[in-house]
Amino acid sequence: MDAHGAIARISLAAVQHNFRRAKQLAPTAKVMAVVKANAYGHGDLSVATALKNEADLFAVARFEEAQKLRAGGITQPILLLSGFLNADQLQYSARHNFQVCIHQTEQLALLERTPLAAPITVWLKIDSGMHRIGFTPEQAEAILARLSAIKQVIQPVNALTHFARADEPEQRAVTEAAITRFKQATAGKVKHSALCNSAGVMAFPEAHADFIRPGIMLYGITPFSDQQGTDVGLRPAMNFTSSLIAVREHKAGEPVGYAGSWVSPRDTRIGVIAVGYGDGYPRMAPAGTPVLINGRRVPLVGRVAMDMATVDLGPEGNEQVGDEVLLWGEGLAAEEVARHVGTIAYELVTRLTARPRWEYVD
Structure with a gap:
């Protein structure tokens, strides 16, 4: 008898393979590797270490997740997808090369009045249809003008959005409309753009832009309900x-x-x-x-x-x-x-x- 309890065996080689598959699908874009929620349950520091020579940027949801990566030796820029919650987090982000997402006026006002030890990279979050966080396309021009006046913000700023229905092939028109809204709001006004989550990477090559933002596909899982990862060249991690x-x-x-x-x-x-x-x-x-x-x-x-x-x-x-x-x-x-x-x-x-x-x- 050689029974054992539950084991999660993680293949970092599979993660690297899936990263390269994402690059293959978007060869001209840089890659923002999403390692939030403990790298979707696969171990954030281990995954980030495996990708540190390939990823251009790492993305997390929480400030504490970024701190953990820095403490573990990850030196690449790290984007806080939910931004900062207070002045302490903002100041820490500037000192440790965290890039920040701005998605509400309270964050913008805090950025305007908080002195920073180093310039900071900002990503403006545009709400293209998810309707959770972010500025509407109609607000973008005014918000960009305020950001351009902040001396401690690296200029020009970047912009991103998050698709609500890119994983639903039958709703393709919804995502196409979101792409159009985002491009109209940001064209010629930002340095880098990032639109595509995993579903966007696979299904909307016209939206690959400057950065892609693969998440679940890095772990060998497809976002599409009628497929599995192996159908699209991914390996379960x-x-x-x-x-x-x-x-x-x-x-x-x-x-x-x-x-x-x-x-x-x-x-x-x-x-x-x-x-x-x-x-x-x-x-x-x-x-x-x-x-x-x-x-x-x-x-x-x-x-x-x-x-x-x-x-x-x-x-x-x-x-x-x-x-x-x-x-x-x-x-x-x-x-x-x-x-x-x-x-x-x-x-x-x-x-x-x-x-x-x-x-x-x-």
Whole structure:
């Protein structure tokens, strides 16, 4: 018996491959590699270190994420996609070569009145249709004029936007309109532009501009609901595995797990996997969600618990305690698992807890 608990095996070579695939799709653009949310669950410092000789810029969502990269030895510029929240963060950003996104007038006013130890690079966030943060295209001219008057801001400033529906092929016209709004608001007024998230990189080459901003595709996952990463030349960067800790004979008509939500229609064998929502495997994964054991697909049955999940091995199943179980990764795409669960692969890979063991395999 050689059973083990959940393991997240991360291939940094796969991350590098996916980065180069993004470059292949946008050969004239620089790359802003998105490593927010712990590099989408893959380890931000490890991923940034693997890409430090290739990425032109790293992007994060939170100030603390940028601090962690700097403390870990990452020397490239780092863009704060949500900008700064107070004067201390702004001053720290200037000292440590963080670039900042400006998306609201309160930030702009703080920038105007806060003395900085060094000039700072600013990206103006244009709301092209997401309607969360950012200035409207109609506001852009006035905001750019105010930014141009700030001596401690490196001139000219840059601009970016974030597409709301680039991952929906049937809504192509919506993204095309967003591209037009952004270009009309910024043409001839900014130094660099960045429009494309992963979906934009793949589907809207006309919007690649000066910088692309790949996120989920760096980790081998496609943003499109009808595809998986391998369909578009990506390699999954995470293999999430565990092992069987029990195999038991099970009679027809008997339930498995909490609330008896699944009852076997036949005599069978049940495998118990050392994984649960305490590891980040989704509690709402329904019966029928696939896992791979020794290359064979078997379905989840019963409710996922905090520490265990159960699968129907079938009456002829010969799996044994200690056999490794692939929950998602090479051979079983996270996108497919997410479709069964009713979520997106982004959530699967970012929600893993601190309990699984992390291994970097190359």
